[in-house]
Amino acid sequence: MHFIERTPKNWKGFLDPFLVAEDPLIEPVARVVRTLGEKYPIIYVSGRTIDLYDTTKAWLTKHGFWTHPFLLFMRPAKDFRSDVIVKRELLKKIRKEWNPWLAIDDRTGVVKMWRDEGITCFQVSDETD
Numbered sequence: 386m387h388f389i390e391r392t393p394k395n396w397k398g399f400l401d402p403f404l405v406a407e408d409p410l411i412e413p414v415a416r417v418v419r420t421l422g423e424k425y426p427i428i429y430v431s432g433r434t435i436d437l438y439d440t441t442k443a444w445l446t447k448h449g450f451w452t453h454p455f456l457l458f459m460r461p462a463k464d465f466r467s468d469v470i471v472k473r474e475l476l477k478k479i480r481k482e483w484n485p486w487l488a489i490d491d492r493t494g495v496v497k498m499w500r501d502e503g504i505t506c507f508q509v510s511d512e513t514d
Contacts, residue, residue: 491508
């Protein structure tokens with residue numbers, strides 16, 4: 386995340402598969418997600434591009450987030466629009482088959498979007514847009 390919080394945004398760093406694979410785990414959030422995953426399907430929505438699907442899935446699996454079915458929605462390749470716009474579009478796709486009722490996110494603008502869409506959202510950082 387620190388690659389795109391700066392100006393200008395460092396998309397190359399944000400999208401580097403070697404760096405993605407080494408993203409740090411936020412253990413309290415991980416515990417909540419794992420616990421929810423014991424009872425509910427978890428739908429992962431990432432601001433990273435689909436090119437990093439395998440790397441992202443491997444990271445999630447490595448940290449015990451694998452669920453069945455594995456549901457991971459990501460932005461299209463070469464799509465550098467705001468994460469708020471992209472995740473709202475992904476939510477429209479998700480709602481065709483699922484009825485999400487909870488989101489966990491770190492970005493203030495995205496948290497607001499989830500809430501505006503009627504989804505309770507836990508913000509897991511003090512980040513401000």
